[in-house]
Structure formats: C-alpha cells, structure tokens
Amino acid sequence: MEVSCVKFSDNCHKWLYGIEIAGEFLYNNMSTYVSFLVLIRRKCMEKHDLIIIGSGPAGMAAAIYAARAELDFVVIERSPLSGGQVQQTYEVDNYPGLPGLTGPELSQHMREHCDKLGVSFKTEEVRSVEKQTDGTFLVKTWDKNEYESKCLIAAAGAHHSTLGIPGEEELAGMGVSYCATCDGAFFKGKICAVVGGGDVAVEDAIYLSKLCEKVYLVHRRDEFRAAAKLVSEARTHANIEFVTSATPERIEGSRNVEKLVIMDKKSGTERELKVDGVFIAVGIKPEVELFGELVETDPKGYIIADESCASSCPGLYAAGDIRLKPLRQIITAAADGANAVTSVLKYLQEG
Numbered sequence: 063m064e065v066s067c068v069k070f071s072d073n074c075h076k077w078l079y080g081i082e083i084a085g086e087f088l089y090n091n092m093s094t095y096v097s098f099l100v101l102i103r104r105k106c107m108e109k110h111d112l113i114i115i116g117s118g119p120a121g122m123a124a125a126i127y128a129a130r131a132e133l134d135f136v137v138i139e140r141s142p143l144s145g146g147q148v149q150q151t152y153e154v155d156n157y158p159g160l161p162g163l164t165g166p167e168l169s170q171h172m173r174e175h176c177d178k179l180g181v182s183f184k185t186e187e188v189r190s191v192e193k194q195t196d197g198t199f200l201v202k203t204w205d206k207n208e209y210e211s212k213c214l215i216a217a218a219g220a221h222h223s224t225l226g227i228p229g230e231e232e233l234a235g236m237g238v239s240y241c242a243t244c245d246g247a248f249f250k251g252k253i254c255a256v257v258g259g260g261d262v263a264v265e266d267a268i269y270l271s272k273l274c275e276k277v278y279l280v281h282r283r284d285e286f287r288a289a290a291k292l293v294s295e296a297r298t299h300a301n302i303e304f305v306t307s308a309t310p311e312r313i314e315g316s317r318n319v320e321k322l323v324i325m326d327k328k329s330g331t332e333r334e335l336k337v338d339g340v341f342i343a344v345g346i347k348p349e350v351e352l353f354g355e356l357v358e359t360d361p362k363g364y365i366i367a368d369e370s371c372a373s374s375c376p377g378l379y380a381a382g383d384i385r386l387k388p389l390r391q392i393i394t395a396a397a398d399g400a401n402a403v404t405s406v407l408k409y410l411q412e413g
C-alpha cells in the first residue's frame with residue numbers, strides 16, 4: 063500500500079513538473095501566442111468591399127444591385143428564410159406588378175432573384191459592428207465569425223410592438239394587423255378597431271375611417287400622445303368612436319377576428335366590440351442596437367439618413383425600415399436598397 067502511494071506520488075510529481083514547465087513557457091510567451099492567434103484569425107477573416115446586414119426587401123434589393131454592379135459583397139441574415147417582415151404578411155397587394163401574392167411567396171421571388179445572380183448569404187446573427195481605425199468595419203457574429211468590409215449597409219429593419227393578449231398571435235393575419243396602410247383595403251365596408259394612442263394609431267383610424275363602416279379607436283388613457291391637430295381631425299370623422307380609458311383584454315374569433323374584448327378602467331367592466339379587424343399601433347422599434355453608437359439617430363432610434371441612405375458614419379448606409387422616413391413599406395425598402403448601393407459605389411470609387 064505504502065509503495066503504490068509512493069509510486070503514485072512520483073507520477074504525480076512528474077505530471078506537475080510537466081505542467082509547470084508548460085505553464086512557464088505559456089506565461090513567458092503569452093503575448094506571442096495571443097498575437098499568433100489574432101494573426102491566424104485575421105488571415106482567416108472574410109474581407110469584402112461591402113457587407114449587407116439583413117435580407118428583407120431592403121437587403122435583397124441592395125444585393126441585386128450589388129451583384130449586377132459586380133461588387134465583392136456578402137449578405138448576413140439571421141433567419142434561414144429571407145424576406146424579413148414580408149414573411150409575416152398574409153397578402154401583399156400593393157407591390158407593383160405582383161398583386162395578390164402572399165408575403166412568403168413575394169419573399170421567395172426576391173430570394174430566387176438573388177440566388178440567380180449568385181448572391182452569397184450567410185445565415186448568422188450579427189452580434190456587433192465596429193468601425194476600425196483604418197475606416198473599415200469589423201462585423202462579429204454570434205457564431206464567432208468575423209467579417210471585414212470597406213462599406214456596410216444596415217438593412218436590419220424593424221419590429222412591431224405587440225399587446226401580448228390572448229388571441230393576438232393566433233389571429234395574426236386573420237384580422238389582426240400591425241399595418242393599416244398594408245391591410246386596410248381588405249376591410250372595406252367592415253368594422254375595425256385601432257389600438258393605440260400615438261400619431262400612428264390616430265392616423266390609422268383616420269385612414270381606415272375612409273374605407274370602413276366604423277372604426278373604434280381604443281386607448282388606455284383619456285389623453286392621447288398623438289398631435290392635438292390629428293386628434294381633432296379624427297373627431298371630425300363621424301364613423302370613428304373614441305373608446306378611452308380602456309385596455310384590450312383579448313381578441314376572439316374561430317377562424318377570423320370576431321370581437322375585441324376591452325376592460326373599461328373606470329367601471330372595471332368588460333365590453334365586447336364586434337369587429338372584423340384589429341389594427342395594433344402601439345409602437346414600432348428599429349433594429350438599431352448594432353449601429354446605435356456609430357450613427358446619428360432620432361429620439362425613436364431610426365437612423366438619420368437622406369435618400370442617398372448615407373448615415374453620419376462614412377461608409378455606413380441605412381436602408382429600409384431602419385431609416386428615418388415617412389413611409390415604411392416594401393417598395394420604399396427596396397428603393398432604399400438600390401439607392402444605398404449607388405452610394406456605396408460612389409464611396410468606393412472616391413476611395
């Protein structure tokens with residue numbers, strides 16, 4: 063017993079000695095080792111003239127223009143399905159030349175167009191974007207890959223805030239909508255509710271009042287955040303009923319929306335609004351976190367850029383819903399993608 067213990071202890075000492083030597087070597091050469099790793103990583107890093115983040119309509123239009131201009135570029139998209147918000151759209155009836163397509167169908171057409179032109183897509187979520195001292199962009203993904211480029215198009219889009227009430231998700235596209243401009247036409251002569259108290263909600267109610275038989279404007283407070291002028295205008299429309307101090311509780315319907323159940327905050331009682339559609343306008347948030355420190359944004363976070371899509375950061379262009387602009391639609395997103403690439407070409411030519 064004693065002998066085996068001594069033997070074990072001898073082996074142990076040998077191992078410890080080995081580890082100590084290796085540790086000392088690593089300690090003395092740590093900076094060389096780290097520089098070596100950085101060098102290897104940099105050598106393996108993909109470098110392009112342009113990186114497009116996002117493959118919604120803005121990103122895919124940019125990719126089509128970039129491919130036709132024979133630019134060296136890559137598209138990074140977190141979802142295996144291209145199309146962005148269009149994927150969530152039940153029917154798109156306002157994209158010229160392609161009426162009545164479903165959102166997934168239109169997305170697929172756009173993606174096939176990109177594939178035909180040989181566009182390279184990486185299915186990864188971008189984690190960070192840095193501007194390096196030499197003016198290039200370093201893009202890191204959650205898959206621990208790194209990409210470098212001279213220019214970058216931010217086409218990461220936006221997402222709508224939800225109410226999070228029962229029935230909302232289940233009936234999305236079946237009467238629940240987040241876009242009156244997009245879906246209003248499907249509710250001609252019907253009864254709808256708009257939920258929200260900001261400019262967009264009141265504008266949506268006015269827009270829908272011209273198409274629908276009746277519109278309920280449901281808001282949780284008595285006062286509206288929307289501009290007073292807009293609220294006054296809404297009050298002139300006889301078919302808009304203001305339902306204030308009321309919170310939406312649930313949306314009901316077997317196949318399509320049939321009613322919105324609200325809670326009157328003052329009386330504490332429930333009320334059922336028989337409606338065919340519920341338009342939720344409680345906010346939209348741009349996906350700007352990645353770029354927020356590099357570019358100027360408005361108070362809501364939209365990247366400030368004009369029609370050229372040039373942001374305040376040289377070489378970084380904002381296309382689509384992420385950009386501050388009056389109308390966020392598929393057609394305006396696609397137009398931005400085209401404009402952004404035109405600006406990229408100019409930027410690269412000017413060196």
Ligand SMILES: Cc1cc2nc3c(=O)[nH]c(=O)nc-3n(C[C@H](O)[C@H](O)[C@H](O)COP(=O)(O)OP(=O)(O)OC[C@H]3O[C@@H](n4cnc5c(N)ncnc54)[C@H](O)[C@@H]3O)c2cc1C
Pocket residue numbers: 115116117118119120121138139140141144145146147148150151152153154155156157186187188189217218219220221222239240241244245349352381382383384390391392393395
């Ligand atoms: C329900 C609904 C219905 C609509 N209906 C219509 C309609 O009928 N007609 C119309 O014209 N417009 C409609 N719209 C609006 C239209 O879809 C948007 O204006 C348009 O999709 C914006 O395009 P985009 O490319 O700027 O952004 P998005 O479509 O939002 O695409 C952005 C892409 O970027 C990707 N992305 C974001 N962050 C990252 C990241 N960190 N790493 C990698 N990828 C990332 C996302 O996955 C997404 O694919 C609708 C919107 C919704 C929500």
